[in-house]
Amino acid sequence: MGQSMLRHYSEHQEESFEDFTVRFVKFFDNVDDLFELQRGLNNAFGYDLVPSPSVIEAALKAARRVNDYPTAVRIFEGLKVKAGSEALYKQYLDELAPVKAQLGVETKEELGV
Numbered sequence: 001m002g003q004s005m006l007r008h009y010s011e012h013q014e015e016s017f018e019d020f021t022v023r024f025v026k027f028f029d030n031v032d033d034l035f036e037l038q039r040g041l042n043n044a045f046g047y048d049l050v051p052s053p054s055v056i057e058a059a060l061k062a063a064r065r066v067n068d069y070p071t072a073v074r075i076f077e078g079l080k081v082k083a084g085s086e087a088l089y090k091q092y093l094d095e096l097a098p099v100k101a102q103l104g105v106e107t108k109e110e111l112g113v
Contacts, residue, residue: 020051028058029062041059041074045078053095063075080107
């Protein structure tokens with residue numbers, strides 16, 4: 001018992017925004033069930049950043065692929081909260097407008113809810 005025990009933890013490097021984006025786009029591109037989609041959304045929105053439009057687009061397409069319209073609407077709700085300002089949220093909506101139209105997804109506000 002005379003030896004001291006040392007724990008060696010692996011060193012974690014900070015993930016860049018670009019790496020985060022690539023990781024989550026790839027994740028959502030491979031989602032094939034609702035549980036995985038919701039788990040991925042929890043993880044992506046759990047970070048202290050606003051996911052890039054390409055991550056949101058991939059998540060919306062995944063929601064369409066698993067045929068879950070309510071989750072697609074909730075993606076925009078989460079985006080609005082993470083954006084933190086109406087101006088930034090509006091920029092995201094403008095950039096995502098073609099995908100929204102293609103997939104037929106409306107925001108909660110557009111649905112009048």
